Amino acid sequence: MATDDKNSPPEEWKQQTEPLAPSTPTDTATLSSEGLKPEIMEREVWSNKLDFLLACIGFSVGLGNVWRFPFLCYRNGGGAFLIPYFIAVILGGIPAFFLEVSLGQFMSEGGTGTWKICPLFQGIGYACAIIVFLLNCEYNIILTWAFHYLFSSFTSVLPWSHCENDWNTETCRVDHRQLGKGHQGNETLYNVSVVVNGSLGGAAASTVSSVAANVSWVTSKVAENVSKQISDPVTEYWERKVLGLSSGIDEPGNIKWDLCLCLLLAWIVVYFCIWKGIRSSGKVMYFTATSPYILMFILLIRGLTLEGASEGLKFYLIPDWSRLLDTQVWVDAGTQIFFSYSIALGTLTALGSYNRFNHNSLRDAVLFGLVNSFTSILAGLVIFSILGFMAVRQGVSVAEVAESGPGLAFIAYPEAVSQMPIAPFWSCLFFIMVILLGLDSQFVGVEGFITFVVDLYPHVFRKGFRREILIGVVCVTCFLVGLSMVTEGGMYVFQLFDYYSASRIVLVVAFFECVVVSYIYGTNRFQDNLEMMFGFRVNPVMKYMWMIFTPIFTMTIFIMGAITYSELSYDRKFITYEYPRWSIMIGWTLALCSVVCIPIVFVFRLYQQEGDLAQRFRAATMPTLKKHQVRAGEDLRRINLTNGCTSGTADDFPDFPDGAFISVKDFNNRESEIV
Numbered sequence: 001m002a003t004d005d006k007n008s009p010p011e012e013w014k015q016q017t018e019p020l021a022p023s024t025p026t027d028t029a030t031l032s033s034e035g036l037k038p039e040i041m042e043r044e045v046w047s048n049k050l051d052f053l054l055a056c057i058g059f060s061v062g063l064g065n066v067w068r069f070p071f072l073c074y075r076n077g078g079g080a081f082l083i084p085y086f087i088a089v090i091l092g093g094i095p096a097f098f099l100e101v102s103l104g105q106f107m108s109e110g111g112t113g114t115w116k117i118c119p120l121f122q123g124i125g126y127a128c129a130i131i132v133f134l135l136n137c138e139y140n141i142i143l144t145w146a147f148h149y150l151f152s153s154f155t156s157v158l159p160w161s162h163c164e165n166d167w168n169t170e171t172c173r174v175d176h177r178q179l180g181k182g183h184q185g186n187e188t189l190y191n192v193s194v195v196v197n198g199s200l201g202g203a204a205a206s207t208v209s210s211v212a213a214n215v216s217w218v219t220s221k222v223a224e225n226v227s228k229q230i231s232d233p234v235t236e237y238w239e240r241k242v243l244g245l246s247s248g249i250d251e252p253g254n255i256k257w258d259l260c261l262c263l264l265l266a267w268i269v270v271y272f273c274i275w276k277g278i279r280s281s282g283k284v285m286y287f288t289a290t291s292p293y294i295l296m297f298i299l300l301i302r303g304l305t306l307e308g309a310s311e312g313l314k315f316y317l318i319p320d321w322s323r324l325l326d327t328q329v330w331v332d333a334g335t336q337i338f339f340s341y342s343i344a345l346g347t348l349t350a351l352g353s354y355n356r357f358n359h360n361s362l363r364d365a366v367l368f369g370l371v372n373s374f375t376s377i378l379a380g381l382v383i384f385s386i387l388g389f390m391a392v393r394q395g396v397s398v399a400e401v402a403e404s405g406p407g408l409a410f411i412a413y414p415e416a417v418s419q420m421p422i423a424p425f426w427s428c429l430f431f432i433m434v435i436l437l438g439l440d441s442q443f444v445g446v447e448g449f450i451t452f453v454v455d456l457y458p459h460v461f462r463k464g465f466r467r468e469i470l471i472g473v474v475c476v477t478c479f480l481v482g483l484s485m486v487t488e489g490g491m492y493v494f495q496l497f498d499y500y501s502a503s504r505i506v507l508v509v510a511f512f513e514c515v516v517v518s519y520i521y522g523t524n525r526f527q528d529n530l531e532m533m534f535g536f537r538v539n540p541v542m543k544y545m546w547m548i549f550t551p552i553f554t555m556t557i558f559i560m561g562a563i564t565y566s567e568l569s570y571d572r573k574f575i576t577y578e579y580p581r582w583s584i585m586i587g588w589t590l591a592l593c594s595v596v597c598i599p600i601v602f603v604f605r606l607y608q609q610e611g612d613l614a615q616r617f618r619a620a621t622m623p624t625l626k627k628h629q630v631r632a633g634e635d636l637r638r639i640n641l642t643n644g645c646t647s648g649t650a651d652d653f654p655d656f657p658d659g660a661f662i663s664v665k666d667f668n669n670r671e672s673e674i675v
Helices: 011-017 049-060 063-067 069-075 078-107 111-117 123-152 183-199 202-229 233-242 257-274 278-288 291-304 309-317 321-325 327-340 347-353 361-394 406-417 423-456 466-485 490-500 505-534 540-563 581-595 597-608 613-620 664-674
Strands: 029-032 035-038 569-571 576-578 624-626 640-643 646-648
Touching: 049 278, 049 347, 049 361, 049 423, 063 069, 063 327, 063 361, 063 406, 063 423, 069 078, 069 309, 069 327, 069 361, 078 111, 078 309, 078 321, 078 327, 078 347, 078 361, 078 505, 078 540, 111 123, 111 347, 111 423, 111 505, 111 624, 123 233, 123 257, 123 347, 123 406, 123 423, 123 466, 123 490, 123 505, 123 581, 123 597, 233 406, 257 278, 257 423, 257 466, 278 291, 278 423, 291 361, 291 423, 309 361, 327 505, 327 540, 347 423, 361 406, 406 423, 423 466, 466 490, 490 569, 490 581, 505 540, 505 581, 581 597, 597 613
Parallel strands: 624 640
Antiparallel strands: 029 035, 569 576, 640 646
16 A cells, blocks of 8 residues: 555555566466366566666677678768767667667567557557568578578588589689789780880871770770679579579579578577577577677687788778768668667567566666677678788779678678688688577567567467467468578569568658657656656656657658668679569568558547547547556546556546546555456
């Protein structure tokens, strides 16, 4: 019961905010009039504070930090790119991350349950669930490729280091870059022409100059044709052996059974990492989230000892300040933050929902931001120190060997390690790091989707082994979808998923999250809720971030990205594949099938209510809270109260006039009468 001091929280509220003992799911049954029924399991919580932080780091710090950030950094001005990058961290990354995590922690639910603070916008939860499901289907394909390369690395000679394999063509050359350099002949002929012109005069000089110009033109054309025809063993291994790449998305071809088995292995590993819930997966994180850093430091030390490492690092970090005037640089910085922080996927709210009520997630948000940015910069040092070695070894610039996305992990880096002593060892080390970075991102992503479904139907899936069965069904479903990406045309399908399923749509979802919390639920109310959880008042700066800066930032980046939008194409070594119009329409369907949930649920919630439009809107935006989530001095006529099996509204308090406030003490007394 509450004390007489109106400023002191009630005893029952204190019990809700004190650390809770870890729940212990049981499979016991209860006897009822309907027979023996399994008991509904309690919702789990993290066994300790570090589990949650490691889960966030494991999910969000992944392959995007390794193969996307370094490429964006060197392409957008080197060290100068860090300015818009850290501005994006402050304005978008940390505020949005903290908002999602703290919402999940406050509501103790994931998915749509989080948005009971404003049922009118529960479509946000559905949108996030669809996005993360699509990402789960395509992200495991990267692990499939990594497993394939890892298994192929267990050999004395790497198969992509030479051109003597069955899949190699006649134009395959290890020294392909040197053979493609046809400008040297032009320079020699030009020098001869200058010397002759200096020693001869009149018609003789003119004739020699004309001959030199013609030969130079012919030489340049021959060099151009030769450079177009010469292939390299790494690209041929990737396209001909691993992918078996067809000519386009309209030619899917056969399933690559070696990739199919690797995909099956990847999903089996994911299943057994999460099938026993977050307490077991949290323990797995101690290995999968920390081991990549050990491997990265080992690779960095090796990279820094290689010839040409300094050239690669200069190319990566030397700032080009003029690039800050390019809007594309700011778009890349903003999208990279939301991509690497995993904003608007619903998984962060799911992870936060397993926190104890009084956990300090603000501290975790700041620590996460530091670790995420540190990882991105560290990965860039690792990658470009080795690319510098590769460039010097081949006598070309770093720009010619630097790639982004899968091209970096499965073409550029394998080519670099193939030139190192003890190449198979370094190849194994690199792909083990890729697998560990991708694995925890993958199984936490699946856990986020599972949390969405279980919290949507807790009375169904929190009994017996139904949750384990659900995880199995989801993994099998994603595996079947992924089969379309391990065919001969699978790479085109993968690119379609990767470009459209999340892309810039997450910026729109994040915008709605900030607007709903700030202007419908109310930032002052949410600030009070955070104080109830943490025991201290969060700095008002965060409130203004949610109200002003973060929504403006997300929408600005989205609009700038829309202006610079270009349709998807696949850049191969010799050609650029342009996707047909029908496949682009499928891509846009993937993009819109998530965000369209927001207006659909919006209209449906309004339709469910009664009265005129204003009354419907007020009823649909009324939060549904449990007793321990009600702040002191709350206007009970503006919320729906629920507590286990019982519920009530302000109509259950007839002695309080409209607009009146009720203390928590009085609320507890009156709520007991409802029960």
